[in-house]
Every structure is written in C-alpha cells, then in structure tokens.
Amino acid sequence: MTTPPPLSPLLPILDAIRIRQTGDPALMALISGVYDWVPESATYPYIVIGEATEIPDNRHRGYGWQTTITQHVWTRHRGHSKGLAIGARVTALLDHQPLTVTGFHHVVTRFEFQQTLTDPEPPGDIRHLVLRYRVITEQPN
Template sequence: MVSAPYIAMEAVQRAFYTRMAASTELMALVTGVWDQVPEGAQYPYVVLGEATETPDNAHAVIGRSTSTMLHIWSQHDGYAEALQILGVIAELFDHQPLDVPGLHHVSTHYEFSQTLTDPEPPGDIRHIPVRFRTRTEQP
C-alpha cells in the first residue's frame, strides 16, 4: 500500500503542470509550460516557480497549505498577451477541483499577481508572477 505524501509540494506542483499542459486553451497561447526553461525557448511561456508549504492540520488530519508561484513571460508590446494568459490560468485553478495524486484536495484559491517589466536591455520582456494557495489533506 502506498501512503499519501507527507510533504504536498511536489504533488501539488505536478497537478498544476498536468492541468496546464492538458489545457488546449492555454497551450494555444503559450509555447510551453516548464519547470526549467529550455535553451532558446520562445515567448510567451509559463514557468512553474517557487513554492512554500505550511502545516494545515486539524485534529487527527494531516493537512498542508501549499503556495505555488507561476511565472508568465511575454515579449508582446504591453501586457495584453500576458494578462490573457493569466486569465486562462486563473480560470483553470481558482476555486476549481484539482486532482492531487495521493492527497485529498480541499481548495485552491488565487492569491495575487503583479505586472512587471524586465528592466534589463532591451526592456521588452513582460513578467507576471501569480500565486495560488492549495489546501490538501492526507486521505
């Protein structure tokens, strides 16, 4: 018998990747979804970023609250392209059920996003970090 993972981060990130890679709407907008961006990758794309995890236990239930960062990268003039990608990603995860292998998914909520322009020359790279909070429990 395989037990549920004690640390949820990997399972949650895998669930995020699986959902994004399977979305025909998202994949029509980006060149890829990666954990590590390949050499020569073309914009726009999404990167699975940093994660934090804290205990979210209740009585006899082992629970976790996992914060997952996604990074949207674009070279389009202005933020329109990156914001369109953000809209699709928010629809994929905010208040949506999520299949997290080995764990019971409690909830996923959109926490924040921010528009940024890379100041390095040529200064034409748009970046939107976005964070979601996912709560899971061991079954």
Template sequence: MSTPYAALTPTQAAIYAALTSDLLLMDMVNGVYDGVPEDVPRPYVLLGDAIETPDNAHGAFGRQTVQTLHAWSDYHGYAEVNAIAYRLQQLLDHQPLVIAGHRHVVTRFEFAQTLTDPDQPGLRHAAVRFRIITSKE
C-alpha cells in the same frame, strides 16, 4: 494517526497536468515548464517558487501549498501576459485538482502582478500566486 506527509511535489505535478491539458492555454504559450530550455521562445509559463506549510486538524494532517506561476512574454505591452494570467486563474481558482495521495480541499487565487525587466524593457512578466489546501487521504 500516521506520519506527516509532503504535498509539494504532487501538488506541482497536478498543476502542471491541469495547465498542459488545457488546449486554450497551450495555444497561448509555447509550453509550461519547471525548468525552461534555452531555445524556447516566449511566451511560456514557468512553475516558480512554492512554499508548503502544515494545515493540520485534530487527528488529521493537512497542508497549504502556495505556488507561484510566471508568465513570460516579448509582446510589446502587458496584453499577452495579462491574458495568460487570466487563463491561469480560470484554470485553477476554485477548480478541482487531482493530487496523487491527497484530497484536494480548495485552490484559491491570491494575486497577480505584472513586471517589466529593468535590464530588458521589452520583456514582460506576470507573477500569479495560488494557495492549494490538501489533506491526507
């Protein structure tokens, strides 16, 4: 058996590639970012916090990566972030991902939550979380 491996960076790269290659999502937002430039207007999607934990099997290495995505919007009401959150689910939930150096087992949608920023009542936010399970190739 070889040494352990990390799935976090290639998993995030695969998610980014899946999202940015979707024409419908890219028509809905002004971009998908890991770090948002100051001058980008909303709506956009932000790659948020992620957690990687071992998911090893006898004689094989595996990982579970939990990735949170954030949709941000200035639209009055939740319709826009809800539509973006739904598109994220369509693109990732139980859909194959190409993850460099890893075998993608499954991606599962865990939850979506809408929020209003208390300091900016017109700012809408949807947090959408996925669990991605991989094994070492």
C-alpha cells in the same frame, strides 16, 4: 497510536498543476510551454512553475497542508495585455477548481495575487506576470 503524516504534497501538487495546464488546449494555444526549468530553445511566451512554500495546516481529524505555488508568465510584448490574458486563463484553470493531487485530498485552490513587471533591459519588451495560488490539501481518509 496516531498515523504518521504522509509525505509532502508539494510534488504531487506541482504535477497536478502541470498536467492541468498542459492539457488545456486554450492555454497551450497562448504559450510555447510550461516549464520548471526553461530550455535555451524556449520561445516567448511561456510559463514557469516557480517557487513554493508549504506549511502544516493540521486538523483534529488529521494532517493538512497549505502550499503556495508561484507561477511566472514571460512574454516578449509591448505592454502587459498578452501576459494578463495568459494569467487569466491560468486562474480560470486553477482558482476554486477541483485538482487531482495524487495521494492527498484536495480541499481548494485559491488565487492569491498577480503582479506585472517589466524587464528594464533594452529593448524593454520583455514582460513578466507573477501569479500565486494557495493549494489546501489534507491527509486522505
């Protein structure tokens, strides 16, 4: 009889990322907050932990998952330099760094891409940086 797979690692991954980011003084000096829902009172710049996908990545020895996490950096700045500086700090915190994912074995987190966007609405000073990371986890032994 095989052991049933544990529940999805998605929520523990999101929690681990939020804890890593909000616990970093260098990142928090650059932003006003890390949100999954942005309050009306939020001020630029900030990070939104956004969309995620999760696919099975099973192995002979057990269950595994590949989870992609999209993050959005929002700034009110002419040009992308401020958002890119924030994105660089986020990547330094996550890319190939150990992550404590409660209930799961964290294998690796990899940076996948970033994209700069400009909000076309006047006055045209809102910038958006999209970042995506792939988090690979396995069933604990």
